[in-house]
Amino acid sequence: MNLSRRDFLVSGSAALAGAAPLLAGMTPLSAQTPAPVQPEAGALGYTPVITPNGSTMPWVMKDGVKEFHIIAEPVKREFAPGMVVNCWGYNGQTPGPTIEAVEGDHVRFYVTNKLPEATTIHWHGVLLPNGMDGVSGLTQPHIQPGETFVYEFTLRQHGTQMYHPHSDEMVQMAMGMVGFFIIHPKEPAGPKIDRDFAIFLGEWAIAPGTSTPNPSVMTDFNIFTFNSRAFPGTAPLVVRQNDRTRIRIGNLSMDNHPMHLHGHRFFITGTDGGPIPPSAQIPHATVDVPPGTAADLEFIADNPGDWAFHCHKSHHTMNAMNHDIPNMIGVQQDKVADKIGQMFPMYMAMGNNGMGDMTEMQMSGPPNTLPMMGGDGPYGSLEMGGMFTVLKVRENLASYDDPGWYKAPAGTSARKVDAPPQT
Numbered sequence: 001m002n003l004s005r006r007d008f009l010v011s012g013s014a015a016l017a018g019a020a021p022l023l024a025g026m027t028p029l030s031a032q033t034p035a036p037v038q039p040e041a042g043a044l045g046y047t048p049v050i051t052p053n054g055s056t057m058p059w060v061m062k063d064g065v066k067e068f069h070i071i072a073e074p075v076k077r078e079f080a081p082g083m084v085v086n087c088w089g090y091n092g093q094t095p096g097p098t099i100e101a102v103e104g105d106h107v108r109f110y111v112t113n114k115l116p117e118a119t120t121i122h123w124h125g126v127l128l129p130n131g132m133d134g135v136s137g138l139t140q141p142h143i144q145p146g147e148t149f150v151y152e153f154t155l156r157q158h159g160t161q162m163y164h165p166h167s168d169e170m171v172q173m174a175m176g177m178v179g180f181f182i183i184h185p186k187e188p189a190g191p192k193i194d195r196d197f198a199i200f201l202g203e204w205a206i207a208p209g210t211s212t213p214n215p216s217v218m219t220d221f222n223i224f225t226f227n228s229r230a231f232p233g234t235a236p237l238v239v240r241q242n243d244r245t246r247i248r249i250g251n252l253s254m255d256n257h258p259m260h261l262h263g264h265r266f267f268i269t270g271t272d273g274g275p276i277p278p279s280a281q282i283p284h285a286t287v288d289v290p291p292g293t294a295a296d297l298e299f300i301a302d303n304p305g306d307w308a309f310h311c312h313k314s315h316h317t318m319n320a321m322n323h324d325i326p327n328m329i330g331v332q333q334d335k336v337a338d339k340i341g342q343m344f345p346m347y348m349a350m351g352n353n354g355m356g357d358m359t360e361m362q363m364s365g366p367p368n369t370l371p372m373m374g375g376d377g378p379y380g381s382l383e384m385g386g387m388f389t390v391l392k393v394r395e396n397l398a399s400y401d402d403p404g405w406y407k408a409p410a411g412t413s414a415r416k417v418d419a420p421p422q423t
């Protein structure tokens with residue numbers, strides 16, 4: 001039996017008997033997921049960026065230079081409870097910790113390579129001297145395993161930039177080697193931002209029942225992530241009503257992702273090329289973020305509730321699944337499933353009425369494989385996974401801890417009625 005990586009629905013643990021016991025001896029990393037770092041804004045002169053399910057890179061000041069230490073290394077990442085992935089990243093994380101600095105800062109990065117192959121770091125969108133650009137073979141020699149290189153430059157811009165390898169790019173980025181490089185303005189223009197989030201989009205090819213991404217896959221991905229977490233593993237974005245909120249999106253995946261926010265409209269205030277003048281900002285409910293770009297979404301969170309924020313490609317709000325299954329919508333298939341089931345134990349086809357009912361079934365997939373649609377909400381299953389999280393806007397918040405699910409005021413929710421009125 002040829003187990004393609006999307007054979008989730010036709011595969012069971014029996015069919016995967018040859019696969020290694022992937023979770024044996026593996027430490028779940030939820031306990032190791034770093035807590036968000038939130039230094040005092042007053043001391044920094046800017047609102048610190050929150051990297052949901054991630055962290056901010058620490059630095060030390062040395063003779064007026066902001067100094068960072070970066071280790072490129074293999075990391076284990078829990079994408080959601082039940083799935084741990086062998087990734088590569090920085091400082092034990094994927095995405096790497098968010099670098100924050102201020103326009104005018106002189107920065108220095110010591111980069112140590114603990115990968116099994118050579119690497120470099122390219123500072124995407126950063127205006128710097130050519131020799132600091134991190135393109136192996138073009139602007140510097142490769143950083144061989146065990147070696148440390150130093151990069152040093154002065155920041156002369158502000159905006160949402162990124163960092164990633166420019167050495168065996170296909171493999172290293174597909175394994176999770178990406179990170180934000182956020183440069184705050186020296187003289188902030190415009191109203192103060194209250195909540196500033198940074199979310200890296202990611203897509204992965206991880207065959208059901210396995211735990212290592214396949215970097216050679218070019219188009220056919222099966223796991224989609226925010227900051228290398230898949231819903232229901234993604235942290236909610238918690239804001240107070242009327243907080244001026246920014247969501248910075250970074251995309252170094254192979255696809256574009258149309259990012260959609262419910263209940264609000266937002267403006268794109270910047271790209272990886274820097275800020276957009278107010279006169280050129282256009283309102284959106286969805287913005288497409290192409291590969292190799294960043295986008296800053298900004299809005300006033302004036303509408304209380306639990307609002308979906310997700311990629312609008314519906315296959316990207318699902319976890320590992322089989323896209324090669326026959327379309328059975330509208331087909332009576334009571335007998336068919338029995339027949340095929342005799343040939344393929346644990347066979348399931350798309351339901352007669354769609355796939356929504358599949359979330360109700362306790363589908364037992366191969367080990368280390370997330371359910372296709374896995375998140376539960378206050379009214380049942382959300383029938384989504386992948387690139388999905390919830391913006392939680394609340395009127396009264398003592399803290400930005402998760403306030404739980406929204407309770408809509410009486411009479412303001414869709415409700416069941418006995419019958420439509422006669423017309």
Ligand SMILES: [Cu+2]
Binds near residue numbers: 258313316387
């Ligand atoms: Cu997408």
